Amino acid sequence: MLDTEPHRPLPPEIYKRRRMLAIGVAAFVIALVVAIVFVVVANSSGDSSSGEGATNSPTAAAPTPLPGENPEVKTPVQPPAQQAPPPTPTPSAAVTPPPVLKEGDDCPDSTLAVKGITSQPNYVIGDQPKFTMVVTNIGLVACQRDVGAAVLAAYVYSLNNDRLWSNLDCAPSNETLVKTFNPGEQVTTEVTWTGMGSAANCPLPREPIGPGTYNLVVQLGNLRSAAVPFILAEAAPPAPGEAPPEPAPVAPEGEVPAPVG
Numbered sequence: 001m002l003d004t005e006p007h008r009p010l011p012p013e014i015y016k017r018r019r020m021l022a023i024g025v026a027a028f029v030i031a032l033v034v035a036i037v038f039v040v041v042a043n044s045s046g047d048s049s050s051g052e053g054a055t056n057s058p059t060a061a062a063p064t065p066l067p068g069e070n071p072e073v074k075t076p077v078q079p080p081a082q083q084a085p086p087p088t089p090t091p092s093a094a095v096t097p098p099p100v101l102k103e104g105d106d107c108p109d110s111t112l113a114v115k116g117i118t119s120q121p122n123y124v125i126g127d128q129p130k131f132t133m134v135v136t137n138i139g140l141v142a143c144q145r146d147v148g149a150a151v152l153a154a155y156v157y158s159l160n161n162d163r164l165w166s167n168l169d170c171a172p173s174n175e176t177l178v179k180t181f182n183p184g185e186q187v188t189t190e191v192t193w194t195g196m197g198s199a200a201n202c203p204l205p206r207e208p209i210g211p212g213t214y215n216l217v218v219q220l221g222n223l224r225s226a227a228v229p230f231i232l233a234e235a236a237p238p239a240p241g242e243a244p245p246e247p248a249p250v251a252p253e254g255e256v257p258a259p260v261g
Contacts, residue, residue: 103142107181111139114225116154116218124235125195125211133189133218137181144180147187147220149173154191157215157227163199164209167191170202195232 101111117132131154135147150173156165179187196206211234215227 101139101141101143104180105141105143107137107139107143107145109221109223111137111143112145112181112220112223113138114218114220114223116216116225116228118216118228118230120230122231122233123195124233125208126235127232128195129193129230129232131191131193131216131218133191134186135179135181135188135220136186137183140183142180142182144178145220146176146178147189148175148177149189150175152189152220153218154193155217155219156193156209157217159213159215164214165193165196165198166200167193169198169200170206 101108113136115134115136117134119130119132123129133152133154135145135152137143149168153166153168155163157163181187195209197209198206209232211232213229213231215229217227218225
């Protein structure tokens with residue numbers, strides 16, 4: 001059955017409530033949209049700031065190098081003490097003890113000392129210098145060694161170490177003289193130099209050695225003495241009206257007297 005009765009209008013309060021509700025819903029939607037847009041914009045700004053900060057932070061945190069320090073040279077990282085490799089022992093060569101020397105054995109070079117002595121520090125041209133060769137046992141026991149003229153020699157050298165003379169050049173000898181040395185005992189031998197130069201096997205002609213400073217060296221086998229300097233000077237000219245001095249008799253060069261010791 002149809003309702004044919006006419007509808008009466010609603011009261012004004014109802015229409016008013018409906019309008020207020022619609023306005024509140026619209027305001028809520030607008031506020032929600034504004035909030036969402038604000039959050040999106042804020043997040044975008046925060047990401048940009050974070051990226052710039054991350055880019056600039058290493059530069060700001062880099063330390064300023066000290067004067068004289070190269071920033072490109074990196075300091076090596078030292079491992080902790082407990083991780084460091086143990087030190088490798090350095091091999092050392094075995095020290096060979098000197099041979100035990102018994103009384104009467106041959107004297108090794110380590111138990112002998114040789115030296116040369118000039119009869120005076122200064123000579124003049126025409127003098128015949130006398131040189132003394134000394135061999136000393138510096139060991140602790142008696143031993144023996146050949147100190148004959150065949151192995152004991154005197155040499156004259158220039159200051160440039162040029163060999164100028166030896167007593168064995170023109171007066172070679174095959175003499176052997178085995179001497180027993182007690183500890184501290186010395187054997188001395190004298191030789192004479194005529195002032196002439198010489199070389200091995202005594203080649204001729206021989207030239208006189210001019211004035212200068214020279215060194216005397218004594219050698220026994222491979223054992224050499226320290227150099228002893230001496231001076232050979234020009235002879236002083238005779239005074240007016242004075243006869244020149246007669247030359248001294250020439251002694252056999254390299255003559256070796258019997259050793260004294």
